[in-house]
Amino acid sequence: MSDTTTAPPAAKRNIAKTLELDTRLLGMIGAFVVVCLVFNVLTDGRFLTPRNIFNLTIQTVSVAIMATGMVFVIVTRHIDLSVGSVLATCSAVMAMTQTALLPNALGLELGHPLIPWIAIAVGILTGALIGAFHGWMIGYLAIPAFIVTLGGLLVWRNVAWYITSGQTIGPLDPTFMAFGGINGTLGTTTSWIIGFAATAAAIAGLWNARRAKVAHEQPVKPVWAETVLSALIATGILGFIAILNSYEVPERRLARMFEARGEVMPEGYTEAYGLPISVLLLIGIAVIMTIIAKRTRLGRYIFATGGNPDAAELSGINTRLLTVKIFTMVGVLCAISAVVASARLANHSNDIGTLDELRVIAAAVIGGTALSGGIGTIHGAILGALIMQSLQSGMAMVGVDAPFQNIVVGSVLVLAVLVDIIYRKRTGGK
Amino acid sequence: MATPLVEMTDMCISFGGVQAVDHVSIDLYPGEVVGLLGHNGAGKSTLIKMLSGAYKADSGEIRIAGERARIESPRDARRFNIETIYQTLALADNLDASANLFLGREIVTATGLLNDAKMESETRKIMARLNPNFQKLKEPVSALSGGQRQSVAIARAVYFNARILIMDEPTAALGVHETAMVAELIQELKNQGLGIFLISHDTHEMMELCDRVSVMKNGKLVGTERVEDVTEDDILSMIILGKNPKRAA
Incomplete structure (x- = not known):
C-alpha cells in the first residue's frame, strides 16, 4: 500500500495531474487492486470470480452505507461508537413491527404488501430519533460525542435485546428480504439498462461541469483528458455490470423457483443474478451523500x-x-443498513451489527477521513469498506485462522493511517 | 455633527464574576478609524465582540446609525452590515478562498445547490481588485501566506458591502510589505465612507492609521483622544497607568 500511495512513477503522476485525479484516491485504488490480485493468486483464481465479486459487494453494503455518514461525523471532529448498536435497535424494531406488531395489533396478515414498507418507515424513524437525540446531547448539552455514543453503544445494544427478549426474529417479509442482496437482484436486462443510464448520467455530468467552467471563464482540462476520463467511467460501470451479469443462478435454485411457481423449468434455461438491489441502494446513497x-x-x-x-x-x-x-x-443510515443487514441474514439476530462501529470507523479512516477534522470523501469511505471486506473474506478463503484475520485487519487500519500521515506531510496538506 | 455610525453606551459584560467590560461607551463616525488600545485582558476584544455578535452584552445599548440595534449573534451583526476580521482570521483552513469568502452566505442555483462556478468567478473579480498577485483560488487557504489569508478575510468584508468594519489585530501575522498593503486598504475603505474599529497592540501603528484612539484598562475606558491631540507617550501612559497625563495635569 505504501508503495502505491507514496511513490507513483513520475509519468503516472503527470497524467494524474492532467486528469485532475486525486493521487490519494489512485493510491487507494492501487492498494485495492493489489489486495485483489494477491488473493486471486493465493486462491488459485477463486477470488476474482463473478460469484465472489458478487458476494464481496453485498457483504460490503451495510458497513459502507454507515461509513458514508461516519465521514460527516469524523469531518466535524466527532466520533460515533454506537452505529452497530443503533443498527441492532432499528433491526429489532423493524423485525418486531413486521412479525408481531402489524399482524397482531393492526391485523395485517403476514405477506400483506404494506408490511415491509411500514416496517422500513418505522425503522428509519427510530434511527432518526436516536440520532437526533445523540446529536442534541452532543450539540446542545455539550457532552463529548465519544461519551454520548459510548453510552449509546451499551444502551441501544440492550434496548434491541429487550425489544426481542433476546430471540432471533424470523423469517422476515419476502419483499423486505429483497434488500439483502442475493434474494433481490435485478436480472440481466434491468442491470444493463441501469448501467447504461448511470454511464450516460456520469458522462453528462462531467461535460456539464466543463461547460459551466467555460461559461465562467475558468481553466478546464484538455478535451482528450475529459474523453479518457469518460472512457474510464464507462469501462468501470459497464465492466462491473458485466461481471455481476455473468454470475449465473445455480441450476438447482432455478429449478426450485420454477417449482414454487408450479411450472417446469425448460431445458437449458439459465438466468444471471445481475445487480443486487442492496448495491443499487448503496450507490444511490453514495450519490446523495456526495451531492450533500x-x-x-x-x-x-x-x-x-x-x-x-x-x-x-x-x-x-x-x-x-x-x-x-x-x-x-x-x-x-444505520436504519437503512439495518434493513440490508437483517434482510441479508433473513432474520434479526441478537448479535446483529456487533463490532460494526469499528468496521465503519475503520472504513472511513482507511478511506482518507482525517480524525483531525475537515477532510474526507464519501467514495473514499466506500472504497475503505471494500478494502476491509476484501481483506477479511480473502483471508477466510485462503484459510487464515479467525484470530489472525482480525489481527491483520487491525494492523492494516493503523498502517493505513500511518501511510496517510506520511502522504499528507509530503504533499504539504493538513 | 453627523449621526455616529455606531454608538455603544454603558456596555457591560462579565464572565463568572469577572467584570470583563465595565460601563464602557465608545462611538464611531462614517469615514473614521477608531483604534482600541490596551493590555491583553483589558477588555477591548470583548467589547468589540459584543458589536460583532460573538458575545451578548449583560447591559448597555448599541445604536447603529441612530437606530437602536439588538445584536445577539453574528447573523444579527451581518444584518447591520457589520463585518469582522478576526485576529485568528476565522478562515476554514481546509476550504478554498471562495468557499471561505462566501461562508454562511453561499450563492445557490435555482435548485438550491451551491453555485461554485459563480462564487469562484466573483472571488476572482474581488481578489483582482484587492490583491492582484492572488492566484491560488483552488487551493485550501492553509496553503496561502499570511497576507493572502488576510486578503481573503478582508475580501469577505468588502464583498458584502460592510458599513462598519471591525479589525482585530489585522497585521499581527503579517510581514512588512503585507502590513503596508493592509494599511493602504484601510485608507481606501475609509475614503469610501466605512467606519473602522481597529484593535492592536502596536501604539506606533495605531497613531498612523487611526483618527481617534480609545484606551481600555481592566475592563474600564481610560479615555478617548484624537490622535493629533496626544503624543505616543501620552497614549502609553494611558495604557500602562490608566490615566491621561495631559488631563491630569
Whole structure:
C-alpha cells in the first residue's frame, strides 16, 4: 500500500495531474487492486470470480452505507461508537413491527404488501430519533460525542435485546428480504439498462461541469483528458455490470423457483443474478451523500466546521443544529443498513451489527477521513469498506485462522493511517 | 455633527464574576478609524465582540446609525452590515478562498445547490481588485501566506458591502510589505465612507492609521483622544497607568 500511495512513477503522476485525479484516491485504488490480485493468486483464481465479486459487494453494503455518514461525523471532529448498536435497535424494531406488531395489533396478515414498507418507515424513524437525540446531547448539552455514543453503544445494544427478549426474529417479509442482496437482484436486462443510464448520467455530468467552467471563464482540462476520463467511467460501470451479469443462478435454485411457481423449468434455461438491489441502494446513497458533501450548504458547513469550528460559528453557522442534523443522518443510515443487514441474514439476530462501529470507523479512516477534522470523501469511505471486506473474506478463503484475520485487519487500519500521515506531510496538506 | 455610525453606551459584560467590560461607551463616525488600545485582558476584544455578535452584552445599548440595534449573534451583526476580521482570521483552513469568502452566505442555483462556478468567478473579480498577485483560488487557504489569508478575510468584508468594519489585530501575522498593503486598504475603505474599529497592540501603528484612539484598562475606558491631540507617550501612559497625563495635569 505504501508503495502505491507514496511513490507513483513520475509519468503516472503527470497524467494524474492532467486528469485532475486525486493521487490519494489512485493510491487507494492501487492498494485495492493489489489486495485483489494477491488473493486471486493465493486462491488459485477463486477470488476474482463473478460469484465472489458478487458476494464481496453485498457483504460490503451495510458497513459502507454507515461509513458514508461516519465521514460527516469524523469531518466535524466527532466520533460515533454506537452505529452497530443503533443498527441492532432499528433491526429489532423493524423485525418486531413486521412479525408481531402489524399482524397482531393492526391485523395485517403476514405477506400483506404494506408490511415491509411500514416496517422500513418505522425503522428509519427510530434511527432518526436516536440520532437526533445523540446529536442534541452532543450539540446542545455539550457532552463529548465519544461519551454520548459510548453510552449509546451499551444502551441501544440492550434496548434491541429487550425489544426481542433476546430471540432471533424470523423469517422476515419476502419483499423486505429483497434488500439483502442475493434474494433481490435485478436480472440481466434491468442491470444493463441501469448501467447504461448511470454511464450516460456520469458522462453528462462531467461535460456539464466543463461547460459551466467555460461559461465562467475558468481553466478546464484538455478535451482528450475529459474523453479518457469518460472512457474510464464507462469501462468501470459497464465492466462491473458485466461481471455481476455473468454470475449465473445455480441450476438447482432455478429449478426450485420454477417449482414454487408450479411450472417446469425448460431445458437449458439459465438466468444471471445481475445487480443486487442492496448495491443499487448503496450507490444511490453514495450519490446523495456526495451531492450533500460537495454541492449543498449543509455539506459546505460540515466541512467548514470541521476545518475551523470557531470560524464556522463566527460566520453565522449554527454549529449545534448542524451536529443534530449530522447525527440524525447517521441514525437514518444505520436504519437503512439495518434493513440490508437483517434482510441479508433473513432474520434479526441478537448479535446483529456487533463490532460494526469499528468496521465503519475503520472504513472511513482507511478511506482518507482525517480524525483531525475537515477532510474526507464519501467514495473514499466506500472504497475503505471494500478494502476491509476484501481483506477479511480473502483471508477466510485462503484459510487464515479467525484470530489472525482480525489481527491483520487491525494492523492494516493503523498502517493505513500511518501511510496517510506520511502522504499528507509530503504533499504539504493538513 | 453627523449621526455616529455606531454608538455603544454603558456596555457591560462579565464572565463568572469577572467584570470583563465595565460601563464602557465608545462611538464611531462614517469615514473614521477608531483604534482600541490596551493590555491583553483589558477588555477591548470583548467589547468589540459584543458589536460583532460573538458575545451578548449583560447591559448597555448599541445604536447603529441612530437606530437602536439588538445584536445577539453574528447573523444579527451581518444584518447591520457589520463585518469582522478576526485576529485568528476565522478562515476554514481546509476550504478554498471562495468557499471561505462566501461562508454562511453561499450563492445557490435555482435548485438550491451551491453555485461554485459563480462564487469562484466573483472571488476572482474581488481578489483582482484587492490583491492582484492572488492566484491560488483552488487551493485550501492553509496553503496561502499570511497576507493572502488576510486578503481573503478582508475580501469577505468588502464583498458584502460592510458599513462598519471591525479589525482585530489585522497585521499581527503579517510581514512588512503585507502590513503596508493592509494599511493602504484601510485608507481606501475609509475614503469610501466605512467606519473602522481597529484593535492592536502596536501604539506606533495605531497613531498612523487611526483618527481617534480609545484606551481600555481592566475592563474600564481610560479615555478617548484624537490622535493629533496626544503624543505616543501620552497614549502609553494611558495604557500602562490608566490615566491621561495631559488631563491630569
